[in-house]
Amino acid sequence: MKLRDDVKYIIISATADEEIYKQYFGADRVVFYESKQARYEGTLNQYYVKSMSRTCIDQDLTIFKRIAEKTGIPLERILTFKKYAESGLLGKVLELYFGNTEGVDYLKGLNLNVVGTPYQAEFLYKLFAFSIGLEFDEDAQMKNGLPVSHNGYRFRFTTYENEALRKVHFWMIESELEQAVGRARLLRYDCIVNLFSNFPIRQAVMMGDSFI
Numbered sequence: 001m002k003l004r005d006d007v008k009y010i011i012i013s014a015t016a017d018e019e020i021y022k023q024y025f026g027a028d029r030v031v032f033y034e035s036k037q038a039r040y041e042g043t044l045n046q047y048y049v050k051s052m053s054r055t056c057i058d059q060d061l062t063i064f065k066r067i068a069e070k071t072g073i074p075l076e077r078i079l080t081f082k083k084y085a086e087s088g089l090l091g092k093v094l095e096l097y098f099g100n101t102e103g104v105d106y107l108k109g110l111n112l113n114v115v116g117t118p119y120q121a122e123f124l125y126k127l128f129a130f131s132i133g134l135e136f137d138e139d140a141q142m143k144n145g146l147p148v149s150h151n152g153y154r155f156r157f158t159t160y161e162n163e164a165l166r167k168v169h170f171w172m173i174e175s176e177l178e179q180a181v182g183r184a185r186l187l188r189y190d191c192i193v194n195l196f197s198n199f200p201i202r203q204a205v206m207m208g209d210s211f212i
Contacts (some may be wrong), residue, residue, distance in 0.1 A: 014182070015175035019167065024132040037202065042186035046195045046204035051117050051158070054081055062117065071194055073111045079180045080115040083186050100181045109189035110160055117197040118176040125160075134164040142169075150174075153200040173199050 011021075017121055018032040050056055056078075057063060066169040068075045075091040084090065085097035096104060098118040131135055132189065158205065160166045175199060184193045196200060 014020060015171070015178050015182065017167065019177045020132065020171060023134060037189055040203055042184060042187040042189055042191040042193065044193050044195060044201065044204045045207055046187060046197065046201060047207050047209075048155075048198045048200065048205065049209070050196070051194045051198045053119055053158075054083070054116075057081075057084070067113055067115060067194075067196065071111075071113055073113050073194070075201075077107070077110060078113045078115055079183065081118065096183070098176050098180065099172060100177075101183055104183055107183040108185035109191050110184060111192045111194075111195045112181075112184045113196065114177065114180045115196045116174055117199050119158075122173060125165055126170075129165055129168050134168070136160075136162045136164045140165055151200045151202050155198070155200065157198065170199075174201070177201055 016032075016185055018030070018034075021032065022030045035140050061084075064075060064078055064080070067073075067084065068078065075089075076094060078090050078096065079085075079096055079101060080090075080095075082097040082099065085094040094106075098116060126138065126140075140160055140162050142158050144158045145186055148155065148157050148159060148166070173198070177195065177199060178201065180200065181193050181195060184191050186193060196202060200206070
């Protein structure tokens with residue numbers, strides 16, 4: 001994306017990362033304002049004991065049914081990975097899944113379950129990092145259980161030791177989860193979203209039990 005020098009651009013986003021924007025567009029061209037975070041009218045509960053990666057879910061595909069039964073939220077209101085949304089495990093083929101939730105408004109005010117930690121293929125993180133000029137080891141691999149900090153939490157997570165790649169990785173995961181959670185419009189509606197993922201999201205009420 002090439003910006004014109006004689007035009008000011010305003011980007012409003014709930015998932016913008018200041019360092020990534022400055023790296024891509026140039027630090028001298030970006031002025032970043034972070035507004036005070038509005039408190040949710042609704043409630044975001046996060047069950048973090050299990051990673052809920054595809055590998056984790058594949059070990060027990062009954063997990064969706066159990067989540068629906070215990071939360072009282074129907075299967076068709078689970079947002080998760082595409083392969084499960086299209087598999088029939090959720091009662092019917094669903095049109096919404098990670099990567100395909102932006103701009104959807106018909107779930108506003110409804111209780112939802114969001115299930116999954118949306119990892120991408122590793123080459124995508126490296127391709128993005130390369131395209132914005134970040135320096136990193138092209139042979140870098142994710143490592144399990146690295147101690148990291150994010151959103152005010154210290155936790156262990158499968159990610160990169162390289163800080164640049166880890167920033168891209170976290171930004172992509174967080175953006176996808178925030179988009180999915182945002183379909184209920186918690187800012188305006190007193191409803192409940194249950195997030196099943198070990199990646200901490202802002203304003204989530206961390207639930208200490210595994211639930212499932």
